[in-house]
Every structure is written in C-alpha cells, then in structure tokens.
Amino acid sequence: MAWTTNLSTSKLAQIHAQNVLMTFQKSTLFSVEQLHFKQGDVIYLQGDNGSGKSTLMKILAGLITPTEGTVYGQGFTPKSWWQTDSLLGKAVYLHQHPYLFEGSVKYNLTYALNQLKLTASERSSRIKQAINMAQLNDLLGHHASDLSGGERQRLAIARAWIMQPKLLMLDEPISNMDKHSQRLVLAMINQLKQDGTGLLISSHQTCGLTALCQQHWHIKQKTIHTSMHVPAAEAVHQPNTTELHYGTTN
Amino acid sequence: MNEGWLALLQQAFSLLLSLDPDVWAIINISFSVSFAALLITFIPSIVLGFILAFSHFRGRWVVTNLIQTLQSIPTVVIGLLVYLLLTRQGVLGDLKWLFTQQGMILGQMLICAPVMIALSQAAFSSVDRRAWETSRTLGASWIRAVWTLCRELRVPLLLAIIAAFSRILTEVGCSMMVGGNIMNVTRNIPTAIALETSKGDFAQAIALGLVLLILALVLNFILGSLRGKALPRSH
Numbered sequence: 001m002a003w004t005t006n007l008s009t010s011k012l013a014q015i016h017a018q019n020v021l022m023t024f025q026k027s028t029l030f031s032v033e034q035l036h037f038k039q040g041d042v043i044y045l046q047g048d049n050g051s052g053k054s055t056l057m058k059i060l061a062g063l064i065t066p067t068e069g070t071v072y073g074q075g076f077t078p079k080s081w082w083q084t085d086s087l088l089g090k091a092v093y094l095h096q097h098p099y100l101f102e103g104s105v106k107y108n109l110t111y112a113l114n115q116l117k118l119t120a121s122e123r124s125s126r127i128k129q130a131i132n133m134a135q136l137n138d139l140l141g142h143h144a145s146d147l148s149g150g151e152r153q154r155l156a157i158a159r160a161w162i163m164q165p166k167l168l169m170l171d172e173p174i175s176n177m178d179k180h181s182q183r184l185v186l187a188m189i190n191q192l193k194q195d196g197t198g199l200l201i202s203s204h205q206t207c208g209l210t211a212l213c214q215q216h217w218h219i220k221q222k223t224i225h226t227s228m229h230v231p232a233a234e235a236v237h238q239p240n241t242t243e244l245h246y247g248t249t250n
Numbered sequence: 251m252n253e254g255w256l257a258l259l260q261q262a263f264s265l266l267l268s269l270d271p272d273v274w275a276i277i278n279i280s281f282s283v284s285f286a287a288l289l290i291t292f293i294p295s296i297v298l299g300f301i302l303a304f305s306h307f308r309g310r311w312v313v314t315n316l317i318q319t320l321q322s323i324p325t326v327v328i329g330l331l332v333y334l335l336l337t338r339q340g341v342l343g344d345l346k347w348l349f350t351q352q353g354m355i356l357g358q359m360l361i362c363a364p365v366m367i368a369l370s371q372a373a374f375s376s377v378d379r380r381a382w383e384t385s386r387t388l389g390a391s392w393i394r395a396v397w398t399l400c401r402e403l404r405v406p407l408l409l410a411i412i413a414a415f416s417r418i419l420t421e422v423g424c425s426m427m428v429g430g431n432i433m434n435v436t437r438n439i440p441t442a443i444a445l446e447t448s449k450g451d452f453a454q455a456i457a458l459g460l461v462l463l464i465l466a467l468v469l470n471f472i473l474g475s476l477r478g479k480a481l482p483r484s485h
Contacts, residue, residue: 058383061387062386062387063383063386063387088386088387088389089386089387089388089389089390092387092388092389093383093387095380095383095384097380098380098384099378099380099381099383099384101381101384101385101398101401101402102401102402102404111385111388111390112388112389112390114394115388115389115390115391115394116389159388160388163388163389
C-alpha cells in the first residue's frame, strides 16, 4: 500500500481510492475498485452498523491505512516538502461523537486556525461567521465539556468549517440530537454545500440529509456500491422528517 | 524525651532559617543535580512513552517490559552499574566523572527515565484516540498533535514528572556510590541525612528531612492547582 499525492493541474480537489481492500482481524471488512470524492460532490454513505462506514471515511481522511490499495489526493495546495506524502488535513473527518479539546469553546473553535496563514482580518471574519452559523455566541467563554450533545456537534462542524476545507466527511452528524440542533446542523451542512465543499455524509436517519445528496455510496455485502441515485426520503424510516426538511430550506 | 525531640526540631529550624551555609550547600547540590537529570530526560522520555503507546513496532512488548523492570531495580544497583562505567577501567572512564556531579546526574537519569517513560506510556495509552485523530484531521503537524495530547494529559504527565523527580531527589544508593558524599561537591540531601544520622547529628538530618517534606507538600499543591477542570470526561 502506498500513499501518494499527485498534484496535477486539475482545479478541483479530489481524493481517489483504487483497489482498496480493508480487513479486520483477517476477515474482509470491505473492498472497492474505484472511488472518487471531489469538491462539489455531496455523497450519502449508507451501510449497516459495523459495515465500515467510519473506517472508509478515516481511510479517505488519511487517518487509517487500508490493508491493500492506493489512496491519493489531487488538486490540493502543496504543503511543506516533508508533508507531501500524507492525506491528513486534506479531507477533514468529523467523528460521530466529536472530540472537543480540553479548554474553552473559543479555544476549540480556533484550534485549526493556527495552521493556516491568514491575515488578522480574515481570521476574525472567519471566527465571526463560524460563531453566527453555529449560534455559539453565548457559549464562547464556556468550557467545552459543559456543552450539550447538540452544541458539541455544532461546535465541531464550526471548527471544521473555519478551515474552509475542500472536502469534509461527517459521520452520523445528526444522530442523538434535539430538533433545534438538527435544524442548525443541517443549515450548516447546506451552507457548506453551497460553498462548494465536497461532502461525504453517513447517516441512518436521513431525510433532510439525503435530500441534500446527489450521489449514493452503499456498503453492502462487503463491497461499496456507488450510484447517482439517492434513496427517496420515504424509503428510510425517519421520525423527524418535517424538522429536517425545514432545515434544508433555511 | 519529648523535650529532646523539641530541642532537635528547634535546632533543625534554626539551621534552615539562619541559612546555615553547610545545610544550604547540600540542598543546592541536591536540587541542581536532580533538576539537571530531570531536564535532560524529560522530553525524550515523554516522546518515547508516546511512541510506545501509539506505535506497534516489532519488539514493543519486550521494550515495554524492560522499561517496567528498570523501574524496580534498586538504585544501589544502578549506582553500581554507573560506578563500573565511570571507573578508570570502565567504558566511560575517560570522562573522569566518578565522584562528580556529572556522574550523579548520569546515575539519576538512569533512575528517572524508566519511571517517566512507563508513566507517560500509561498516560498516552489511556487517551481517547479521537483526540489524536481530530488534531491530525484538522491539519495539525505531528509535533502539534503530540503537544495537544500532552495538553489533554497534563495531569497524568505532571504526575509522571513528579513521581520521577521524587524518586531521584530521595534516592541514596546511587548518589552515595557515584558521588562519594563529598562535602560541597557531591553531598546531597539523602546522603547527608544518612551520614549525619550515623554520626548522631540529628538536627541537620531533621532539617534536611524537613526540606524534603516541604517539597512534597509544594509539589502536591502545584499538582492540585494545575488539575483545574480536568475532570473525568463523559464524552
């Protein structure tokens, strides 16, 4: 297995996976011949529990090395010479239960900004936008561990958004969340879509989320099936349909 | 008998408060040697602890067990080893470090490192893996991600540092063998306590013992204040 990053003239940032095989304790988790995830794509990743959705996302994020196959990025801004062989930081991965660092909401929100070369005005503008979008105004001084589940998820998405990533992967972003937070998170995801960020979203309960998606990846029988047809909202059991649709129209 | 104890305590306090040059020279040597050993081993030990916790290289199990074994080796045995290394016929004999502070620092480094490596490995092994993944996926470099983990684990890592420092500051076997207990050169608190007690000069021994007790109290207060909001996490 070799991680490589080819920087071509192609303008769109994208990640390609070829002949990928992932095994876990000597049994195959999934395999796939070709996968392409690029800017502007909004992909719904479906699969049963334990089928490998999170593992696939982590592979594309460069956090896990597949057992076999090649994963490489294209169209990303070149990094320092010693970082060119890594996908890390190219496609941002958000955990189902996001990890917030010890410290304040503001510390978490601005964590990634130190890596970016931004002017002071750009920096403050991004922080303001992220705060407004996630409605974290009153929580900035709070300790991150004091936040509710929905607030944690909003902060995690805002923390990723502030980087303005070209590709973003969200693992079950609205699971176990109240309706208000679902609406806000969905509005944030919709905003990311409109900004042209490539999105790969895994979810079980997905009415509003699937409505946003244009492609469908399904991990079934240890293989990843790709199609341009996203399952209809009605096909998935969804108790919060109304709220989620409301979110997408915001 | 009680009056005798009180008189000894009084003498001990007066030795400390009157800034008795002999007592403070011993304290100074003790702290400078132990701080030097701690400073030299601190970063490499933490990094090695991180590597042992996060990587899965061949032989990791052997290295881990070896380091854990080194923790429990008596300091006098480490003193013997360093003595043999530094003696004129030894591998490091040309350095002429026997009965010097450099020799004591070398000995204390060998005592200190296994404690810090083992405790930092335990700390890194207990960290939520998502902390590392989140840091890396948000574009942090390898070094910044390790720093982030250290920040997350500041209490157990500080505990590792304090445990290692306490061990070297209070060990007597290695300092006695490698340092030789030479006044104003290599006599530190534990070797001085041993010597003064054998001579029957309990006042100085108690004064130096008090310094160690006060230090233990200060270190615990520092640890308590740094603990801050580092409460068990629910997520």
